[in-house]
Amino acid sequence: QVQLVESGGGLVKPGGSLRLSCAASGFTFRDYYMTWIRQAPGKGLEWLSHISSSGSTIHYADSVRGRFTISRDNAENSVYLQMNSLRDEDTAVYYCGRATTVTTLIDFWGQGTLVTVSS
């Protein structure tokens, strides 16, 4: 069955960095876009970034462009989110999602990892 398992969350000080990982299984990873979405405590969903199946196409939300970097390793069936210059408002549960290649529709979500930015 399809599984996406995020890791790497935790407590970090403002201005710090963190690298999230998402390990995929149960499907042909290299055939899908992968996406990062976050949800601040008690709030709605915010799309952050996605990366094409080959890694050649990447898009970011304005809120994270220049601070966050998405990447993937198709040999390891994993996608990553490098987060730099973290701010209080980056505190959220971070989800990775599988997205169909033709439409980039997110059709499956991981369980999420919590990132807390606080001094």
Add this chain to the structure above:
Amino acid sequence: DIVMTQSPESLAVSLGERATINCKSSQYVLHSSNNKNYLAWYQQKVGQPPKLLIYWASTRESGVPDRFSGSGSGTDFTLTISSLQAEDVAVYYCQQYYTTPQTFGQGTKLEIK
């Protein structure tokens, strides 16, 4: 960016009754190349990640009960639950995947009356 606006923000419906959630996009999400609306609905239960219910505005994802249906086109969309069950208590989000950044509505909290 395309702004997605849902209404109502919260909704209480009796078991077995119909629940209706609306979603309006600030721009058309109907693609002329395939005449499809790039609009999805997700269900998020407490403590769980979102789950895809509906895509192309009206196509049910595999395994989703047929009491869930989606309708609408262009900029106005609706999610209908025909006969509310206890397990449908959740927050529902609409989302456009027409363009990046993909954007979500603010969510509608559905409860039992």
